[in-house]
Amino acid sequence: MPLPPERFETYDPELAAQLLHAGALLQGIPEYLGLRTVEVGPGVLTVEMDVREELLNPFGTAHGGVLAAVVDHVLGAVLYPVIPRGAWSATTEFKLNLVAPVRVGTLRATSTIESLTTRTAVVRIEAFHDGRLVGLAQGTVTISPPRTEPPAPS
Amino acid sequence: MPLPPERFETYDPELAAQLLHAGALLQGIPEYLGLRTVEVGPGVLTVEMDVREELLNPFGTAHGGVLAAVVDHVLGAVLYPVIPRGAWSATTEFKLNLVAPVRVGTLRATSTIESLTTRTAVVRIEAFHDGRLVGLAQGTVTISPPRTEPPAPS
Amino acid sequence: MPLPPERFETYDPELAAQLLHAGALLQGIPEYLGLRTVEVGPGVLTVEMDVREELLNPFGTAHGGVLAAVVDHVLGAVLYPVIPRGAWSATTEFKLNLVAPVRVGTLRATSTIESLTTRTAVVRIEAFHDGRLVGLAQGTVTISPPRTEPPAPS
Amino acid sequence: MPLPPERFETYDPELAAQLLHAGALLQGIPEYLGLRTVEVGPGVLTVEMDVREELLNPFGTAHGGVLAAVVDHVLGAVLYPVIPRGAWSATTEFKLNLVAPVRVGTLRATSTIESLTTRTAVVRIEAFHDGRLVGLAQGTVTISPPRTEPPAPS
Numbered sequence: 001m002p003l004p005p006e007r008f009e010t011y012d013p014e015l016a017a018q019l020l021h022a023g024a025l026l027q028g029i030p031e032y033l034g035l036r037t038v039e040v041g042p043g044v045l046t047v048e049m050d051v052r053e054e055l056l057n058p059f060g061t062a063h064g065g066v067l068a069a070v071v072d073h074v075l076g077a078v079l080y081p082v083i084p085r086g087a088w089s090a091t092t093e094f095k096l097n098l099v100a101p102v103r104v105g106t107l108r109a110t111s112t113i114e115s116l117t118t119r120t121a122v123v124r125i126e127a128f129h130d131g132r133l134v135g136l137a138q139g140t141v142t143i144s145p146p147r148t149e150p151p152a153p154s
Numbered sequence: 155m156p157l158p159p160e161r162f163e164t165y166d167p168e169l170a171a172q173l174l175h176a177g178a179l180l181q182g183i184p185e186y187l188g189l190r191t192v193e194v195g196p197g198v199l200t201v202e203m204d205v206r207e208e209l210l211n212p213f214g215t216a217h218g219g220v221l222a223a224v225v226d227h228v229l230g231a232v233l234y235p236v237i238p239r240g241a242w243s244a245t246t247e248f249k250l251n252l253v254a255p256v257r258v259g260t261l262r263a264t265s266t267i268e269s270l271t272t273r274t275a276v277v278r279i280e281a282f283h284d285g286r287l288v289g290l291a292q293g294t295v296t297i298s299p300p301r302t303e304p305p306a307p308s
Numbered sequence: 309m310p311l312p313p314e315r316f317e318t319y320d321p322e323l324a325a326q327l328l329h330a331g332a333l334l335q336g337i338p339e340y341l342g343l344r345t346v347e348v349g350p351g352v353l354t355v356e357m358d359v360r361e362e363l364l365n366p367f368g369t370a371h372g373g374v375l376a377a378v379v380d381h382v383l384g385a386v387l388y389p390v391i392p393r394g395a396w397s398a399t400t401e402f403k404l405n406l407v408a409p410v411r412v413g414t415l416r417a418t419s420t421i422e423s424l425t426t427r428t429a430v431v432r433i434e435a436f437h438d439g440r441l442v443g444l445a446q447g448t449v450t451i452s453p454p455r456t457e458p459p460a461p462s
Numbered sequence: 463m464p465l466p467p468e469r470f471e472t473y474d475p476e477l478a479a480q481l482l483h484a485g486a487l488l489q490g491i492p493e494y495l496g497l498r499t500v501e502v503g504p505g506v507l508t509v510e511m512d513v514r515e516e517l518l519n520p521f522g523t524a525h526g527g528v529l530a531a532v533v534d535h536v537l538g539a540v541l542y543p544v545i546p547r548g549a550w551s552a553t554t555e556f557k558l559n560l561v562a563p564v565r566v567g568t569l570r571a572t573s574t575i576e577s578l579t580t581r582t583a584v585v586r587i588e589a590f591h592d593g594r595l596v597g598l599a600q601g602t603v604t605i606s607p608p609r610t611e612p613p614a615p616s
Contacts, residue, residue: 028209029219032186055182064226064245065183069219091218093602095249095403095557097430099423114444115407122405122444136422136430138403138446140555247448249403249557251584253577268598269561276559276598290576290584292600294401336517337527340494363490372534372553373491377527399526403557
């Protein structure tokens with residue numbers, strides 16, 4: 001039961017639009033995987049990627065690390081449109097169940113904010129491969145306010 | 155408190171040696187990350203990788219997906235030397251805490267079998283960056299016996 | 309996105325009815341907490357309990373163990389109406405986020421099967437206190453078939 | 463690999479001693495279960511309890527909620543001797559694997575701080591029944607500083 005849109009005090013449609021067109025800016029693992037943000041709304045974000053031959057292990061299924069990396073990505077990204085500009089979100093932890101093999105085709109993952117305070121959020125992720133559920137995750141994100149001065153060491 | 159070596163009924167040093175020299179065989183995410191298996195023993199396996207500039211996000215730290223993918227990799231790999239030839243291990247689920255940022259340098263992750271039956275194992279992972287703890291994980295692996303006939307659908 | 313009712317090959321309304329009226333049979337922690345099963349359907353089960361003064365810690369909120377025990381309970385119970393008579397379900401593992409304090413009042417937890425094979429299920433739980441989300445969990449259940457002979461040691 | 467004692471800036475032996483003799487003060491679930499704190503040190507805490515007939519389910523094993531409640535208890539309690547007087551710790555989340563059945567006898571659980579900042583800790587728990595590993599958990603604790611004024615709503 002995700003939070004309803006009216007529960008978010010902030011929603012930044014401009015930032016949401018940037019996420020949708022950020023493909024060219026991705027680097028590292030998201031670029032390697034070829035993640036595309038295909039839908040963004042208040043408290044919800046969906047990415048897709050093409051599972052290509054190269055990502056398969058010798059058993060013909062995608063390495064679990066593919067889905068794990070996707071989960072980590074959408075866990076933090078879903079926060080940006082609903083937190084203040086300049087604030088940032090970092091994964092504290094997450095738990096992922098791999099429920100079915102991922103093969104060549106389209107992998108789609110949707111991230112939903114289930115709980116949100118000024119400092120933390122709990123997010124759930126569902127991943128599908130060609131319409132079949134392949135992964136379920138739940139994670140905690142820490143939100144850091146925009147920095148006006150150097151942060152205290154923690 | 156990992157299982158002591160004498161608790162493993164099977165230990166296949168030849169297979170362990172193969173893991174140590176399998177670098178050339180890696181493909182997909184483990185190859186992209188540049189994982190090197192640097193230590194293998196009964197119930198324990200350590201990998202290392204160089205965190206290169208390309209893997210950093212705009213904040214100068216490695217994308218959480220890097221560590222998540224490493225964790226998924228060592229979670230299953232630690233099982234191979236202690237299960238029958240032809241059996242295979244698949245991640246059921248895992249939980250990962252990211253406890254400190256990962257920067258350019260060497261990332262090292264050790265996987266330890268804490269509990270093992272013929273069908274399932276519980277494994278813990280500790281990851282360090284230049285000697286500092288950066289990640290802690292705990293996961294469940296399902297072990298499938300060597301197949302002599304087509305598996306029943308589940 | 310829970311599994312739709314038609315996805316369950318088995319649904320045993322008689323067993324579901326027994327769960328609804330099983331209050332008198334509960335023992336141990338569920339009895340101590342006063343759990344009441346208030347709703348059962350294919351792949352879904354809801355319990356309620358009264359959070360009484362005695363269950364509060366010195367801070368005036370319920371001990372986290374209350375919610376943890378409720379989660380473990382509904383994680384396994386939701387399986388019974390959809391698995392063969394005589395089969396049983398055991399918690400393999402679960403992960404629980406405590407997102408808000410639980411105070412005196414009514415605690416309500418709903419368990420939903422998200423993925424099901426003959427041997428395992430992934431279940432999610434949402435818990436509310438007086439309408440406010442207080443806990444979110446995700447867990448794995450192992451299903452053992454009805455025993456016709458002594459089980460092999462695992 | 464728990465944090466070594468010298469890594470804790472604070473250690474309050476008086477508070478540790480109080481925990482050891484706090485049996486009479488326990489209420490709610492810890493009292494119902496009969497938890498006894500049997501060992502406390504910098505970053506480590508051990509409890510024991512007698513698993514009595516009443517706590518068993520119809521299969522003759524303890525309800526998973528028993529171990530889940532114990533885990534939640536030791537997750538927070540291990541922090542008190544190493545955080546400032548008046549600060550308090552609250553479970554953010556934890557993940558628990560139940561690896562073997564718990565029967566009548568003595569259940570012993572040890573909680574170890576693996577990572578600690580001023581605001582958060584990651585803790586691992588191992589539980590044994592008559593010397594056999596029965597549970598493994600990993601959780602996140604939020605530390606709130608001593609309150610000098612009413613906390614802001616979050």
